[in-house]
Amino acid sequence: MKKRILITGGAGFLGSHLCDRFINEGYEVIAMDNLITGDLRNIEHLFPLKEFTYYNHDITKFIHIPGKLDYILHFASPASPIDYLKIPIQTLKVGAMGTHNCLGLAKAKGATMLIASTSEVYGDPLVHPQTEEYWGNVNPIGPRGVYDEAKRYMESITMAYHTYHNVDIRIVRIFNTYGPRMRLNDGRALPAFFGQALRGEDIVLFGDGSQTRSFCYVDDLIEGIYRLLLSGYTLPVNIGNPSEISLRDLSEEILDLTGHTGKITYKPLPKDDPKQRQPDITKARTLLNWEPKVSREEGLQRTYEYFRSLPPEEWVKSPKEFYSVK
Numbered sequence: 386m387k388k389r390i391l392i393t394g395g396a397g398f399l400g401s402h403l404c405d406r407f408i409n410e411g412y413e414v415i416a417m418d419n420l421i422t423g424d425l426r427n428i429e430h431l432f433p434l435k436e437f438t439y440y441n442h443d444i445t446k447f448i449h450i451p452g453k454l455d456y457i458l459h460f461a462s463p464a465s466p467i468d469y470l471k472i473p474i475q476t477l478k479v480g481a482m483g484t485h486n487c488l489g490l491a492k493a494k495g496a497t498m499l500i501a502s503t504s505e506v507y508g509d510p511l512v513h514p515q516t517e518e519y520w521g522n523v524n525p526i527g528p529r530g531v532y533d534e535a536k537r538y539m540e541s542i543t544m545a546y547h548t549y550h551n552v553d554i555r556i557v558r559i560f561n562t563y564g565p566r567m568r569l570n571d572g573r574a575l576p577a578f579f580g581q582a583l584r585g586e587d588i589v590l591f592g593d594g595s596q597t598r599s600f601c602y603v604d605d606l607i608e609g610i611y612r613l614l615l616s617g618y619t620l621p622v623n624i625g626n627p628s629e630i631s632l633r634d635l636s637e638e639i640l641d642l643t644g645h646t647g648k649i650t651y652k653p654l655p656k657d658d659p660k661q662r663q664p665d666i667t668k669a670r671t672l673l674n675w676e677p678k679v680s681r682e683e684g685l686q687r688t689y690e691y692f693r694s695l696p697p698e699e700w701v702k703s704p705k706e707f708y709s710v711k
Contacts, residue, residue: 387413387436389454391496393444393487394461396423398566399501399559402607403458404428408436410611415450419443421475422463427566444483445475454494456614459487459539460501466529466655467572473531480535481542488546491553499555499614500543502621504662505533506558514629514663517558517621527657540621547619555613560625560664564603564684565691569699575600578636579692582645583700592654594633599663601626602684605677612673625664626677638681642689 390407394400395416400423407414408431416428417440431437442448444461462479463469469476484500491498507515508523523533546552561575569580581588601624609624630638636649669675692700 387411388456389413389415389452390456390458391415391417391450391454391490392458392460393417393483394423394459394501395439396420396425396428397460398427398464398568399562399603399606400458400460401427401566402564402603403460403610404431404437406607406611408434412436414438415440417442417444417448418461421472422468422568422571424566424568444486445478446486448486448490450490450494454490454496457487457491457496457498458501458610458614459484459498462501462535463532464503465568465571465573469532470528476531477535480532480539484539484542488543488552492546492550497553497555497614498543498546499557499610500539502536502540502556502558504558504560504623504625504664505529506537506540507659508533509657509659510661513661514627514665515623516665517623517668524657528655529657554619555616556619556621557610557613558621558623558664559606560623560662561598561600562603562606562625563600564688566603567688569692569695574598574632575635575639575688576692578639579643579689580700582639582643582647583692585645585647587647587650588636588640588645590632590636590649590651591658593651594636594649595631595660596654596658597629597631597661597663598635599626599629600635600681600684601677602679602681602687605679609669609673609675612675613669616673618672622668622672623664623666624669624675625666626681627664627666628677628681629661629663630681638685639689642685
């Protein structure tokens, strides 16, 4: 019989790529998403397949899946600063109540559960690069706290279910990921730069642009998650690309790629914005024999081609238009 896997947030950026990967690997895939930030266009190509099922459901409510379930991938969560500033309560609830419901389902089904944690658990880090042993520097009551603490709680309750209920778990700490199916206006730097270039606007940098990020192309991330799920390893693992770049340098690369002639302008740095972000991927290399393969040059080109293929009205859509709740 085919293995069955539930992917929460299955219509989102990463969730939809995971649906594709596990369909291609011969799994029966169940995608669950309430479409607060997800988009059915990301998975509509899978609807004709008998191996694919979609449920429109809010996982902060009780989850019922009939039949056996081998794996749960918990990727339901708002994932950008605009998201958690616009819908902070939903962000906290999906990290707490949603994770609790998924873990209860995993326990009942005897399923392995993988949770999508994030580099945001490290906050504005005082250790560089960030290893899995670093506990982080997080402001729990700052504007980013609803997301950071939701992910930290998610890790805690998942480990508790592993310790006390013997649920088989995986914890992936995802660093900045990009690629096709990102929302162009979701507030994160890389799609924001592309959107501004497509609209012919100035490129906006916050602070002086010296803050760094480490961008991993989505195909590489999905490969790392797949290997982690099948690894048997139950402690957190960083999955990301250690190639660090300042946001100023990234903006210049995107200007060169797009041929945009606009200038770079500056605005104040948001509160608690991390100054540095770079994963130590020693564990991923050692345990999973994984490391990123796609260069930033190639990944940015693929991403630009995707954004450019969107209808022009998507280029100018306001972020608030992506929300179905208030």
